[in-house]
Amino acid sequence: MSEQLDIVTLSPEETIEFGRKLGSQLKGGEIIALIGQLGSGKTHLIKGIASGAGAENSGSVNSPTFVIVNEYTGRFDIFHIDAYRLNTIVEFEMLGFDDYCYPNSIVIIEWADKIISALGTIDYIRIELEHKGQTARNIHIRNFPKHFVLTENKHI
Numbered sequence: 001m002s003e004q005l006d007i008v009t010l011s012p013e014e015t016i017e018f019g020r021k022l023g024s025q026l027k028g029g030e031i032i033a034l035i036g037q038l039g040s041g042k043t044h045l046i047k048g049i050a051s052g053a054g055a056e057n058s059g060s061v062n063s064p065t066f067v068i069v070n071e072y073t074g075r076f077d078i079f080h081i082d083a084y085r086l087n088t089i090v091e092f093e094m095l096g097f098d099d100y101c102y103p104n105s106i107v108i109i110e111w112a113d114k115i116i117s118a119l120g121t122i123d124y125i126r127i128e129l130e131h132k133g134q135t136a137r138n139i140h141i142r143n144f145p146k147h148f149v150l151t152e153n154k155h156i
Contacts, residue, residue: 003148005141008132015041015129015137019048025148026053028076029103031122033112036129041137042110045129050078053106063110068095076106083111089118 009015032049034042047061054075055061061072063082072078079100086092092115100107101122109115112126126142 003141003144003146005144007139007141008136009041009139010136012041012044012135015044015139016048016051018139019045019050020052021048022144022148023049023052023054023106025145026076026106027145027147028105029101030145031101031107031109031119031124033109033116033119033124033126034129035111035113035116035126037131040129040131041139042129045127045139046080046108046110049106049108050080053078069100076104077102078106078108081107081109083109083114086114089115092118 007018009018026049034045036042043061043063050061050072055072055078056074057072061070061080063080063084068082068085070080070082072080081095081097081100083092097107097118112119123143125144128140128142130138130140132138
């Protein structure tokens, strides 16, 4: 993995659609670290990723802020971790993070900046989202697999 891409989405629907494109190309075993301020589109992106990755219940994707981990099943076992309420790396490790990482799983970590040091040398996809306007978002993707075919356009 080594590619980089910067795109703009103009609405929540476009953010979800971009997530679908990304999710449809996952092969299993990927870890995706999402970083962005409140309201930057992380959950919309995850809804799209889950849908594109074949989650049977992608319509029910929401931030697991209080339960910390949601699981969506389908083509892969998708684990959606919300690190917002975690205060230490030890709390993250106590979730059993390693147990979620296997060839037929996708692990998506929301608020990953809070636990990024726990990922150490793990090869993960880093996605940073930022506000560009009321509904527009800049999405910066780093370290995505070379086999991904994502738009080269600045705007999705």
